[in-house]
Amino acid sequence: MAKPKETGEICPDCGEKSDSPSKTSVKEGGKLIEREGRFGKFISCNRYPKCKFIKKSEEEEAKKRTGVKCPKCADGFMSERRGRFGIFYSCSNYPKCKYAIKAKPTGETCKLCGRLMMQGTKTIPDRCSDKACPNHRPDKLNKS
Helix, strand or coil, rough: CCCCCCEEECCCCCCCCCCCCCHHHCCCCCCEEECCCCCCCCCCCCCCCCEEEECCCHHHHHHHHHEEEECCCCCEEEEEEEECEEEEEEEEECCCCCCEEECCCCCCCCCCCCCCEEECCCCCCCCCCCCCCHHHHHHHCCCC
């Protein structure tokens, strides 16, 4: 593993200095450092056991963005995330917007219902993200 490198930023959780004039009560603030872990690069406080501040690296976040706007809030972008059931794609404005789909979004809209299309698999072509839409399983559509 690579040696952690400093980012030059002060930790937002423990890097604040106290307002009291006494020099003895000023706590030493932590600095943010970039580390590499099991799931990629991340930024954390150098005072780890005492301060548990962690955020994802900007490079890692940029890799996970798809560039497709969220169809629900139209403000955020769809980005890749990991959950207990595997990889899924959800809005970058997560606490406000909880829109999520299982497969990677293509950026196109469904011709039947107007919802977001998802990438298909080897056997199933691109499909609609709405389970009620007949285009969700295009391989099951009657070919007439």
